[in-house]
Amino acid sequence: MSVTVLKPGLLTTLQDRGRFGHAALGVGSSGAMDGVALRLANALAGNDDGAAALEISLLGPRLRFDSDAAIALAGAEFAVRLDGRPIAMWQPLAVRAGSELDLGAARPGARGYLAVAGGFAVEPILDSRASDVNAGLGPLGGRPLRAGDVLDLGRTRDGRDPGPPAKDRHPPWSLDPRPWFDADPARPIRLVRGKHFDALDAVSRTTLFEASFRIEADSNRVGFRLDGARLALAGPLELVSEPAAFGTVQLPPSGQPIVLMAEHPPTGGYPRIAQVAAIDLPRLAQRRPGERVRFREIGLDEAQTRYLAREHALARLIDTIAARLAE
């Protein structure tokens, strides 16, 4: 039971929800950029929430399944073909041994997730199967997929081989992605003020929420660098290295804000002017280099209330999907 990588795509990595509990050692969590799409891909493939899936960026891989498998795709819209025929995302799919899956290019969105029933059978490193490319940590030494890689598949939740799913078991339903996937660059990303927001000069405090920023070409899983409007502090700040989080907006001396993304180091030393609302992290993760982004302010309490509401709704949906798959 395995998948062979024929073409790796632009940046395809194994990811789970992240490597937690080791940040005190300087080990960042890494994990999926769009955690919602990862979890829904796993749910649709019949996997547990913590399974590893492939995170596929911008240009997808071509893969050959060496055995029958049940799979699901979620996240950015890829032009997916199975043995040359277009197939849909956001639903459970059966794949026959020898089939080739070709993901093509993403649009809209930047990152898709391919989950395979049983997950990818790679050894966890420090309790996680997430790849941290910069730290060289994770399956395959943290590196992205290469042509010729063979990825072993695990056993499904009930312990049996995942395939072959009979044709009539192919369920005539799919998930409506709209509440869970939004790559529309026109819609603002919500920000909570950070500790050093008040240290910005008066113009910059307004500019942050009124200007349109461009996501720089060198943006990646570590961080998104923004250009278009430069921001400045009212006066110099002397800061020491402090903990940072996924979504922390830092302001280096260049005046170009950097949004820390999934693979950020656990600490950082630049002023923290804002924090991307957790509900909008998956939306920001789906933005592409070169696209524009606008911000809108949200209060912390409201942001947290909305985040909890989303987490509850997502947990209910994941339960519903599991029940449908069991029918």
Added chain:
Amino acid sequence: MPSPGARDFTIEPLGETCLLLRFGERIDAATNARVHAAADLLRRVEMPGIVDLVPAYAALALHYDAVFWATRDDSPAWRHLAGALDAVFATPPPLRADTHARVEIPVCYGEEFGPDLDEVAARAGLARDEAIARHAGGDYRVAMLGFAPGFPYLLGLDPALHTPRRANPRTRVPRGAVAIGGAQTGIYPAELPGGWQVVGRTPLALFDAQRDPPCLLAPGDRVRFRAIDAGEFERLSVPDAT
């Protein structure tokens, strides 16, 4: 060892799933000791619903599970956790003895092992042997780990040895390089780009994900260096797992 006592920090939310406990704003040993004491206390009481604890120079991050700390009424989860922290710090359980390890790290100073040693010594107005003696003679504490897995920021560097970072950072600093950046000294756990002044190199592996524990040093540990020669460096060298 300082007692965390009743709350001696401020609480700053860092997004919806992280609180920063702030003990100060700058780098000093007393503030950092309070960070480690608070981290020890939270580990000792096995604070539930905590995903990760990150001690830094002057602040301690608590990454938490907001679903766990959610309330039934409209009050925010982060305030619920902050209240629980107040209760823990108001009546801390008895302190246990300092459990932080004391670790001796062998270092081969100068020559190809420490290409910046002569510049550091010259800036300090010291003979190179005196610079080595002062670096190796320090009583250091791991203030935090960061930058890369297993990179320790050590407090306790002799003020004479404080040296600004290099004007041109190196694209590759070798694994094990012992270096000075301003008032701090640290050890590169892997080959990395870096701007610190490299004064020596240790043959020990600072970080190995396959080892348990993966890190040679933990936050709060005490560290001493021991000067060794090139022959001992070779004998103590372990093959690079990667």
